[in-house]
Amino acid sequence: MTTTATTAPRAPQGTGVSGGEPDLWCTYAAVRTLAWLERTDSVTDAEGTAAYLTGRRNADGGYAWSRGMLSDAWATFYCTQGLRDLGRPVPGLDATSRWLDSTWSGDAYAMLPGQAPDVWATHFSTRSAAELCGGRVPDPDRLLDWLSRLQCAEGGLSWSPEDARRGKADVRACYYGVMAWRAATGQVSDATPPWDVPALTDWLRGRQAASGGFHFAPAAEVPCLWATYRAVGALRALGETPRDPDACRDWVMGLRGPTGAFVRWEGYDVEDVWASFCAVGTLKALGAPLAPVADAVTARISELGCAGGGYTYREPPAAADALSTAAAVLSAGPGSPRPEGVRWLEGCQLPNEGGVMYMPGRGSEVRCTLWALAAGAFAEDPAARRRIAGWLAGLQNADGGFGYWEGRGSDMVSTAAAVETAALLGGPDGLGLDLQGVRAFVDSCRVSPDSHDAHGARLSGVSDASRGEPYAHGNVPGGEPGLRPALQAQRVRMLLGPGFAEPAEVSEAVRALLARHRVRGGGYAGEGHRVPDLLSTYEAVLAADRAGLGLDTAHLRAFTDRVRDAGGTAWSPLAPGSGGPLADCLGTLLARRLTAGPGVLPALALS
Numbered sequence: 001m002t003t004t005a006t007t008a009p010r011a012p013q014g015t016g017v018s019g020g021e022p023d024l025w026c027t028y029a030a031v032r033t034l035a036w037l038e039r040t041d042s043v044t045d046a047e048g049t050a051a052y053l054t055g056r057r058n059a060d061g062g063y064a065w066s067r068g069m070l071s072d073a074w075a076t077f078y079c080t081q082g083l084r085d086l087g088r089p090v091p092g093l094d095a096t097s098r099w100l101d102s103t104w105s106g107d108a109y110a111m112l113p114g115q116a117p118d119v120w121a122t123h124f125s126t127r128s129a130a131e132l133c134g135g136r137v138p139d140p141d142r143l144l145d146w147l148s149r150l151q152c153a154e155g156g157l158s159w160s161p162e163d164a165r166r167g168k169a170d171v172r173a174c175y176y177g178v179m180a181w182r183a184a185t186g187q188v189s190d191a192t193p194p195w196d197v198p199a200l201t202d203w204l205r206g207r208q209a210a211s212g213g214f215h216f217a218p219a220a221e222v223p224c225l226w227a228t229y230r231a232v233g234a235l236r237a238l239g240e241t242p243r244d245p246d247a248c249r250d251w252v253m254g255l256r257g258p259t260g261a262f263v264r265w266e267g268y269d270v271e272d273v274w275a276s277f278c279a280v281g282t283l284k285a286l287g288a289p290l291a292p293v294a295d296a297v298t299a300r301i302s303e304l305g306c307a308g309g310g311y312t313y314r315e316p317p318a319a320a321d322a323l324s325t326a327a328a329v330l331s332a333g334p335g336s337p338r339p340e341g342v343r344w345l346e347g348c349q350l351p352n353e354g355g356v357m358y359m360p361g362r363g364s365e366v367r368c369t370l371w372a373l374a375a376g377a378f379a380e381d382p383a384a385r386r387r388i389a390g391w392l393a394g395l396q397n398a399d400g401g402f403g404y405w406e407g408r409g410s411d412m413v414s415t416a417a418a419v420e421t422a423a424l425l426g427g428p429d430g431l432g433l434d435l436q437g438v439r440a441f442v443d444s445c446r447v448s449p450d451s452h453d454a455h456g457a458r459l460s461g462v463s464d465a466s467r468g469e470p471y472a473h474g475n476v477p478g479g480e481p482g483l484r485p486a487l488q489a490q491r492v493r494m495l496l497g498p499g500f501a502e503p504a505e506v507s508e509a510v511r512a513l514l515a516r517h518r519v520r521g522g523g524y525a526g527e528g529h530r531v532p533d534l535l536s537t538y539e540a541v542l543a544a545d546r547a548g549l550g551l552d553t554a555h556l557r558a559f560t561d562r563v564r565d566a567g568g569t570a571w572s573p574l575a576p577g578s579g580g581p582l583a584d585c586l587g588t589l590l591a592r593r594l595t596a597g598p599g600v601l602p603a604l605a606l607s
Contacts, residue, residue: 053082122180137184155196159173260296265350348360370603389431412485494547507547
C-alpha cells in the first residue's frame, strides 16, 4: 500500500485564470485514453472534437498547436492520431507526407523545417510517416544510425547524439527512441535494436523506485506517472518488464483519487487528464486488466470536456494556465494588484523540473517561466529562483540555443526567453550558461546570401530579397526571416553584453529592422511592411526601448486604436475582436507604454 508523501506539493493555491478552452495535449490524451479503454463512444461532442483537431491543419499539410501557428511535428501527430482514434478520416495525407519530408534533416526528423533534429520530433514524425502516411522514412539506414547514437555511456537514451555525449539520459528519450525504431523497422519481429539492449534495459529498470514508480533520470526528485508510463512502455517495446512489475502496478493503483481516476504524484490532489492517460498506458503496457478503472476514468474524462468539443486538463472553469494567469497579473493596474494570481503561478513549480509549467501537471516550459517571473512570481523566494536557474542551465542545448522544454531543438523565441529569464534572475553570466554558445546559435539563425539550415543545406525557401536584407534572422537556422526573430536576436546580443555586441551596432540593427517593417498607418509587420500585428508591434516597441531609440507615440497610438476596444485587443486589425487574455495583456501594456515611458514593457516572448 502506498502512503502520501507529505513533501509533495498540492495543486497550485491562489487564483489562476482559465479561458475554459480546449487544449491539444489534453484532447489527445483524453481521446487516446478512451480508445485504450474502448470507450470512444463516450467522447464528449465527438463531432466538435474532430472539428477541433481538423481545425489545426495548415495549408502546408502539417498541424499546429493552435490556429495561426506554424506546423509542428508533435501537433501533427496528436491531431492525426486523435482523428484516427475517433474513426474520422485524416484529410490530405499526401500534403502531410510532403510536410513531414520537409522536416527530415538527412539523418532524423526536426520539429520544424530547418531545425536541428531531436528524439521527440523523430518519434512523432517516424510514426506519422509509417502509421499514417503508409510510407517509409526517407533513409532508414541513416535514421537507425542516428538512433544508435542516442545511447549514453550509462545505457540510457538521450534527446540527440550531442546530448548523449553529455550523458543526459531520460526515460522519455528512451521511449521515443525505441518507438521510433519500431516504427522505422515496421515492427519486424526479428529486427535488431541499434543499441546495447541489456545496458538500456538495466538503465531503465534502475529508474524504478522502491515504491514501484519510476523517475525520469537519476537526478529526478520523485517518481511520477509520466516517467512510469514512458519507462514501462519502452521496456515492453523491447520485450522486457520492470524489475518489479507487481510493485509498479500497485503504485499506479495507489494513485487513484476520490473519483477513482488518477493523480500524477503521491500527495497531489487533482485527478487530471495526463495522470489518467499515463496510468492507463502503464497498466496496458504491464498487461494488467483495465476494466477495474475504466468506468471511473471515463466518468472523470467526461468532466473535462469543453463546450463545442475538445478537452482541457481538469474541469474547464478551473483549468487555469500560467500564461493567462500571468497576463492577468501583468495587466492589472497599480490599484488592482493580483497577489492570488502570483501565488497560483508559484504553485506551478512542481517536482523534478525547476521551471514553471503551462498547465500544472505537465512539463516546465521556458516561455511560461519568463511570463511568471515577469509577473512577480518567486520575487521573495531565493530557493525557488535557484531551482529555476539550475533548470535553465540544464535546458541549454549543445548548439548553444534553447528549446521550449527539455530535449526540444533550439529556436530563437525560446533562446530569447531563456536569456531574458536569466536576466530576471540576476544576469546570464552568473547562472552557468554557455554565453558563447548562445551567441553561436543566434548567429546560426541569421539569413544571408550564403545561409544554410541546421543540417548544412543551403536555404531554398527564402527569397533572394530576404537573403540580402541586413540583420535578417529566422526563428530556426534555415527558417523564414521575420521581424520578431530578428529583434529577439538583437535583444539577446544586448543582454549578453558588450563583449558579444557593441551597443551602437545593436541600436543600428534595431533601427534598420524597424524602418523595414514599419507600417505607414500604425504598428509593425512581422513580414514586409503592409499588415501590422500585435506581437510584432509589441516586440518592436520593446526592442526600441532597449536600444534607446525614440518612440513615435502617434504611430503607436494609431495601431493600438485600431486593435483595442471595449471588448479587448485583437491580434491584428484584420482579426477584430478580443484575441483572448494574452492579446488583451499585450494591448494593455502597449497602451500603458504610451503614457509611462520607456522601460515599462516586460519581455513577453510568444512566437
